[in-house]
Structure formats: C-alpha cells, structure tokens
Amino acid sequence: MRKSLLALATGLLLAGSVSAASPADKLKVGFIYLGPIGDLGWTYQHDLARQALVKELGDQIETTYLENVPEGPDAERSIEQLVRAGNKLIFTTSFGYMDPTLKVAKKYPNVHFEHATGYKRNPNMSTYSAKWWQGRYIQGLIAAKMSKSGVLGYIGSFPIPEVVSGINATMLAAQTIKPDIKVKIIWANTWFDPGKEADAAKALIDQGADVIMQHTDSPAAMQIASERGKLAFGQDSEMIKFGPKTQLTSILDTWGPYYIERVKAELAGTWKSQDSWGGLDSHMFAMAPYTNMPDDVKKMAEDAQAAIIAGKLHPFKCPIVGQDGKPVECKGGDHLDDGQILGMNFYVKGIDDKLPGK
C-alpha cells in the first residue's frame, strides 16, 4: 500500500514537471499588479488587457501575474521572481514600482521591462502612460455644467504630477463655464482602499460637493454618490453598474492594444526601450458613454473630445495662472509642454486647497 502510494506520488510529480516544461518555447510575459484583479478599477483594467493579449497571441505566449504586490520592499522580490520564472517581458503596472523595476532591470539586462506611469528608463526598461488629463478636461466641462452647488468633490490618491495635472485640467475646464467654481480635494493617500474612498466621498458631499470625481481605483465613491443622489465620474473602468443614475462618464484605461503591440515587438525581436504617452487619439484610454446629462451637455462633451483628438483643443492652453497669481511659463508655444505636465507640481488659480508639502 505504502509503496503504491509512493509510486503514485512520484508519478504525479513527474507528470507535472513534464507538462510544466513543455510550453518552454512560448514567450513568457509577466505582470505585477498593485491591487487584486477584482478591484474593478486600475488592476482590473490591466488584467482585462492581459486577457485581450492572451486572446490575440495565446498560442505564442504564456502570461503570469502577481496581484496585490505592495509598493514597498516586496516589489523588488516579486519582480525578480517573475524574471527567475523565465518571463522575458514584464509589465510593472504602478508608479511605485519604478525604483524596484529599475533595480531588477539593471540586474537582468536580457529581460525587457515595461513600467507604467513612471519617468525612469533603461535600455531594457520602457515606460508607458496616458494623457488622462485630456479626459479630465472633458469631465471638468461636464462637472461645471451639471453642478448646482458650484462645488466639485475630488478624491486624490497621492499628490504626484499625474494626479495634480488631472485636478488642474478639471479646474481649467470648469472655469471656462463657471469662473468662480470651487473644488474640494481630499487625499486618500492610497490607490485602492474602498473604505477610505467611501469616507472621502461622504465628507466631500457633506461639504457641499454635488459632483464627485476620483483618482483612486475602486467604485466605492460612485456607490456613495449614488446613495446620496449626487453625480459622479468613474475612474479606470466602466462603473455605470454601480451608479446607473449617477455616472456621467468614466476614463477607461484601455491598455490592450499597447500590450499586444509591445508583445508583438518582443516576439519579432524589435522591442526597444521607449517612452509612450498616449492621448485620446492613441487609444491608450477612452471615455465611457456620456450619460445622465442633458443633450446639450453631452454634445459639448463630444465636441470637446473631437477637438482634443483633432489637436484643436489643448487643455493646458496658455495663458495659465498659478495659484500664486503669477502666470506659468509657457514652454510649449501656445500650451504647456509635456515636461511641464509630467512634472506638474502646482495648482492653478482658483483652487483654494494647498498642495501637500508646498
């Protein structure tokens, strides 16, 4: 009896190792996720893109992901584990993975890395991000039209340029419609914490905000706005099912085409380190259908979207006046240049809040 069990065990182990070894000729592609794949926001969208990738190139690649990887000391190990498991192209999908990714990239020059939303690159480490502030500008227009109280509520994650530029784009747009519009900002200091995000939404509504915007990843704020009969914008993903009468639109992260393009390049041996910063014209992100608003507001939003895509409308068109009342230097001709937006560390005039640490 014992012998037969042992034989069975050995057999199972061997069978397993053989089957595990056979797809070795497939390109292994790894993903590091910040949240759980079920966060219905940021990580969810990255995983949808991974699934799209598998659907498109599944016969040539094998994908692996690690979820819930904190942006701390564990990240470096998690990335390295993927390398050691044979992954040749690794997507690290949050800003906080920047230094760990760079460390591992320098250690393994033959593995290629793609880091989302960062600014440090290496010959084997690309960066990719989207010009979400274009979408924020459209949201600002809608918010100003739809707000009755004249107060917008904004849930921020971290006061990094990506988030600050979103707040500024929102305000610049809103001011074109209601010059004295106000925005209340709460820093959740997290990307994903439904409890904190819900609390922030409640606090903002209690302070008079009637349109809620967020730069955090869960649908919690949408649910609160829906309960309180206010309006809100989704973030990262389509959140209309959490607020059928609440969601105005949502910025949808659509990474799929980019992931497919980069993996194809890797398969073809033409992968090169680069910086991709795609806007509405590049399909790096999209706007969810404009809902819960009158037709004229909807038309205004669609027109603005078309103008941005056509390059006729730049959200950071000069002159832009900073919070201190001084005009901001205009390095890009008639608008701020990419560097100024990527490193944005000031509020525009009209925002009462103080940028943390300023």
Added chain:
Amino acid sequence: MQLVLEKRAERSGAVALVSPLIAIGLTVVTMVILFAILGKNPLLALHAYFIAPLTDGYSLQEIAVKATPLVMIAIGLSLCYLANAWNIGAEGQFLIGAVAGSWIAVKTQGTDAGAWVLPAMLVLAAAAGALYALIPAICKVKFGASEILTSLMLVYVADLFLDYLVRGPWRDPNGFNFPTTAEFDPVATVPLLIEGGRLHLGSIIALLVVAAAAILLGRTIKGFEIRVVGAAPRAARFGGFNANQLIILTFAVSGALAGLAGIIEVAGPVGHLQPGISPGYGFTAIIVAFLGRLNPLGILIAGLFLALTFIGGEQAQIAMKIPLDVTKVFQGILLFYVLACDSLILYRFKLSFPNRQVARGTH
C-alpha cells in the same frame, strides 16, 4: 458515550513538542484538500510552496531576508509573553525604530558623514523602540491600564507619525511628491553579505539576538525570573521577584528589538523611509512567537517557516497560478491549528460514558 476535553494534571511536555508538528501536518492535509477543490495538483502545489523555495540559493536568501524582522521581533515578544506581559504593539515599535534611525540618515544625507552613521542609526532605533514600548508598560504598572489595548493603539500613532514625516519635512525634494525620503547614502545602508543578492547584515544580527535570548533564558537568573513570573506568579511573589519590574524590562527589550528590526528593514532591503515599510511584521511576529513555542530556537525555525510560506506562496502564484488569497488562508489555517493543538498540552480527549457517571454519582 461522548468525547470530552479533560484537564490534564500537569502540562504534557511531549505534546508541547509535537503540537506544532501536528498543526503543520493538519495544515498540509487541509491545503491538499483545498488545492484539489481548486483543481490544482496538490503534490505540485505543495512542492511549489515548501520544496521549490529551498532548492536554490536565491530563494533561500529571500527567505532569510523575510525571516530577519520576524525573528527579531518575535524573540522580544516571547520574553514579554513568558513574563505574562502582553505586548501587541511591536508593529508600532518597529515603525518608531525605523523613524528614529532614519532621522540620522536623512540629516546626514549628502554630507560625507563617516562610518559612524549606521551604528548610530541602529542604536538610536533600538533606544526609540524601547522608549516607545515603555509607554504601555509604565501605564500598566502605574495605572493598571491594559497593555494589550495601549500597545495596540500606539501602533496607529506610530503609523501616522511616519506618514506625516515622509509627506512633510522628510519628503524627497526630487521624488515628485511621492511620500518617501530620498535614498539613503551608502554609509547609512545595511551592508549586503552576498554580491548580487539581497541577504544583508541584519540576518546575522538576528542570529545573534536568538543566541543571546537562548543564553538569557537558559543560563541566567533574570531568565529564570521571567519564566517563573509568567508560569507561577504566586510562587514568584513568594520568591521575592518583582513582576512589575519585569514587565518594564521585557517591554523595553522587546521594543528595542522591534525598533532595531525596523531600522534594519529600512536601511536594508528598502533603502529609504516610506509608508508601508512593514507588511504587518509586528503582528505576524506574534504568530511566529507562538508557533516557536516562545523558545528562541523554535522562533528561529518558525520565522524561517513563515517566511517560506510567503516566498513559496509567491512561487505558487507564478508557477501554478494559485491566487494570493490561498497563501493567506494557508497562514490563517496554520495559526488555527497551532492554537487548537496547543489546547492538547493542558487538556486531553477522553471518552466519557454518561450512564457510568450516573452510577458513580449514586455510589
């Protein structure tokens, strides 16, 4: 006929030794069932969890790196728990140690300070951790406040204090507003032991701490006092041992070790101060302390074992696509079985026959 738990006349030494092994065995059996339900090959999954990480130098290093803070904190906690002092706030002492040590690193940044920086950071971190742990200890001794609650609440204070510093005064000016200090200078960094790896000097310090605790408990009067006060408070009082003094002492030592672990983690694998430096080490160390039977050597083994489940869990996620949540379930089940099996040290199962008891009653 029914099965009852009956109190043993004295604690069973044999069960105390095998109880963790039974617990691990039961955990493995439960996991096999769970893997089977998930449709994963249980043998391969167990292999990924427990065997694969032990087969290459890289994973072994990572296990040691992960176990280092767990073991250091758990050793300190075990002294507290042996003396019947319930320090639940090691996480806070860990953070305060990290903050205090980082203060020197931040202030000397870019000044070409000498080799004294790292030792000074370690000493200051230990002192700060000890002082922070003394708050609940003194509240307990002077005012009778529950040290379980006060030490736990101070975790959140420490967490928010760290948060404030890295968002405000200590924030890296070139860090794009991300809440982190700048990378520490080389003189403020714990040296690595192996080129290209992550194993650092902290692991050696942890081993020294284990050895020191073994000597303290096994060979010194103080160690004897700690054990007697915990195991037999009345006897200790008759023996003239001062329980309050021991609460202060064990809290201070445990806080110092947690603080030391904190700065080693920050100046080692992390390299700068940021929120989230601890994925709950101070709390996981409580599991490690009990899994290790509050014995220094046991804690070393338990710390390595728990680190193994972290690394193995990650490898299982990669190799077998087993969700991370399974690793958490796994750790929870393990603690559950450890506590359940521990009741067998003081109790035993007995079959009882109610009718016979009735007969005895009428006798």
